Amino acid sequence: MNLIGLMFRRFRLGLLGVLLLSVASAGLTVQVMAFVNERLIQDPMDLETALPYFAGLLAAQFLVATLAQIWMTTLGHRLVYELRRTLVKRVLDTDLEHLETLGPARILASLGSDTGHLTSAFIGLPTALYGVVLNLGGFAYLAWLSPPLFQATLAWMALTVAVAWMLLRRTHARVERAREVEDRLYADYQAVIEGRKELALNRERARRLYEEDFERDAIAGRNEETRADLYNGLNENWANTMILGVIGLCFFLAQGAGWADTGVATTYALTLLFLRTPLAGLVTAVPGLIGGSVALAKLKSLEFPEYSPTFKVRGWQPPATWTRLELDSVTYRYPGNEGEDGFGVGPLHLDLRRGETVFLIGGNGSGKSTFARLLTGLYRPHGGEIRLDGVPIGETRRAGFRRLFAAVFADFHLFQRLLGPDGFEADAADARSWLETLALADKVAIDGGRLDDTRLSQGQRKRLALLLALLEERPILVLDEWAADQDPGFRRFFYTELLPRLKAAGKTVVAITHDEHYFHVADRVLKLDLGEIRETTIE
Numbered sequence: 001m002n003l004i005g006l007m008f009r010r011f012r013l014g015l016l017g018v019l020l021l022s023v024a025s026a027g028l029t030v031q032v033m034a035f036v037n038e039r040l041i042q043d044p045m046d047l048e049t050a051l052p053y054f055a056g057l058l059a060a061q062f063l064v065a066t067l068a069q070i071w072m073t074t075l076g077h078r079l080v081y082e083l084r085r086t087l088v089k090r091v092l093d094t095d096l097e098h099l100e101t102l103g104p105a106r107i108l109a110s111l112g113s114d115t116g117h118l119t120s121a122f123i124g125l126p127t128a129l130y131g132v133v134l135n136l137g138g139f140a141y142l143a144w145l146s147p148p149l150f151q152a153t154l155a156w157m158a159l160t161v162a163v164a165w166m167l168l169r170r171t172h173a174r175v176e177r178a179r180e181v182e183d184r185l186y187a188d189y190q191a192v193i194e195g196r197k198e199l200a201l202n203r204e205r206a207r208r209l210y211e212e213d214f215e216r217d218a219i220a221g222r223n224e225e226t227r228a229d230l231y232n233g234l235n236e237n238w239a240n241t242m243i244l245g246v247i248g249l250c251f252f253l254a255q256g257a258g259w260a261d262t263g264v265a266t267t268y269a270l271t272l273l274f275l276r277t278p279l280a281g282l283v284t285a286v287p288g289l290i291g292g293s294v295a296l297a298k299l300k301s302l303e304f305p306e307y308s309p310t311f312k313v314r315g316w317q318p319p320a321t322w323t324r325l326e327l328d329s330v331t332y333r334y335p336g337n338e339g340e341d342g343f344g345v346g347p348l349h350l351d352l353r354r355g356e357t358v359f360l361i362g363g364n365g366s367g368k369s370t371f372a373r374l375l376t377g378l379y380r381p382h383g384g385e386i387r388l389d390g391v392p393i394g395e396t397r398r399a400g401f402r403r404l405f406a407a408v409f410a411d412f413h414l415f416q417r418l419l420g421p422d423g424f425e426a427d428a429a430d431a432r433s434w435l436e437t438l439a440l441a442d443k444v445a446i447d448g449g450r451l452d453d454t455r456l457s458q459g460q461r462k463r464l465a466l467l468l469a470l471l472e473e474r475p476i477l478v479l480d481e482w483a484a485d486q487d488p489g490f491r492r493f494f495y496t497e498l499l500p501r502l503k504a505a506g507k508t509v510v511a512i513t514h515d516e517h518y519f520h521v522a523d524r525v526l527k528l529d530l531g532e533i534r535e536t537t538i539e
């Protein structure tokens with residue numbers, strides 16, 4: 001998707017406004033120039049008439065230019081806002097598998113750096129448009145003033161643009177490389193923040209991360225950005241000097257070769273001098289636009305889905321009266337390194353009945369968490385089929401199918417907002433009652449539908465994550481080693497009181513666990529072994 005194209009479609013009227021105001025401002029500017037030429041140089045007016053006329057023209061020009069400026073600034077910031085909201089929504093609509101392949105550093109780099117670059121580009125875009133219109137108006141006036149001088153100016157400008165283009169290509173290549181380095185820098189920042197405890201314990205590790213990984217990337221970034229800025233500075237100087245040069249050329253051609261009289265040459269030079277500022281503005285906007293185009297290419301390479309404004313899960317919904325969920329020969333394999341196959345599970349067979357409490361056991365790395373993501377529809381099976389009451393869950397039913405599940409994953413994120421069924425506010429009395437049950441009433445308060453503090457111990461955070469999952473009131477609860485961080489007393493309470501209570505309320509629970517003391521609580525215990533699920537007997 002071309003974001004700039006999207007912005008143009010969405011902000012057609014706004015950009016048309018900028019264009020009209022730019023044309024009006026350019027027209028008034030040309031009129032000021034023409035007035036100076038015709039009424040003050042060529043055929044001077046008496047000052048008493050000329051001055052109020054001139055002041056009126058200036059006031060009108062100021063007014064229109066200010067209006068254009070206000071319009072451009074607000075439009076630029078609206079574009080940025082629109083860009084941010086579409087980008088975050090596209091990330092929210094991206095499949096987990098794709099997000100995992102990209103990795104958090106690349107996604108954060110795009111949300112931070114690419115939106116930053118596109119911000120500069122979008123803020124600069126209307127100004128660049130204004131510069132283009134002003135220059136077109138100015139050059140049209142120059143063509144009218146003296147066609148031969150204009151032809152010479154065009155030839156000179158063609159040479160200027162050819163060299164500038166070459167320098168721009170170099171700037172572009174450097175900006176592209178600098179952007180690649182930014183992905184690596186974000187991975188370094190991530191290591192610094194997420195590894196802060198280990199790095200504080202082991203200063204040697206911190207030193208090596210800092211001096212070897214981070215410095216290498218920071219130096220590469222510095223070098224690429226410096227070269228990009230140098231080429232760009234060179235470009236600005238080149239454009240400035242060539243504009244001064246064309247003024248000299250025009251005077252030489254007017255005076256030396258007799259192509260125009262002194263009055264015309266003076267107005268011509270004055271107009272060129274005036275155009276120098278918007279031209280320089282255009283040249284200065286170019287790095288922002290290059291950064292924006294590189295950011296756009298980068299965003300495109302991340303292959304986020306198209307922007308869609310809705311969060312609604314349309315189409316098929318699981319029937320409220322479902323009774324049976326089957327995994328039939330489901331297989332899944334991670335992409336490996338350099339063309340090799342990664343870890344795989346399956347063919348997996350599972351026949352889950354509504355209201356069952358099922359435990360899943362298996363060694364480390366046997367694929368239990370992978371199974372949980374397949375079961376909940378977060379991963380697409382590579383083979384086999386998932387069926388709900390015999391209805392196959394293909395692509396069109398997957399989003400609806402996910403609505404059956406609430407989960408506490410091993411790497412859960414604890415949100416502060418409490419939500420009830422279907423995304424509505426959670427019932428406050430329900431939430432308080434669950435807080436009591438989870439022995440957290442004296443630790444956490446609920447304020448305006450949010451948990452007021454989530455800075456707790458890992459076991460307490462997991463209890464809160466369970467509270468969030470329970471309040472959603474989805475029919476199937478998936479827990480990935482939930483009890484592993486709980487103290488023995490609460491673990492006992494969880495297995496012997498909480499799970500039976502959930503079962504009595506009709507909830508289907510799939511719990512990944514190693515707690516063999518409590519296997520008797522489950523209706524069935526399944527074992528994931530060598531990529532397959534086997535039923536084990538409960539002793």
Ligand SMILES: Nc1ncnc2c1ncn2[C@@H]1O[C@H](COP(=O)(O)OP(=O)(O)OP(=O)(O)O)[C@@H](O)[C@H]1O
Pocket residue numbers: 100334335342343362363364365366367368369370371410
């Ligand atoms: N995103 C991923 N990309 C590639 N391979 C992965 C990914 N996630 C997990 N794996 C691989 O899949 C295998 C199973 O991982 P999984 O997390 O499902 O195991 P598990 O049974 O839950 O282990 P544990 O008991 O240690 O939590 C591991 O060998 C791991 O290397």
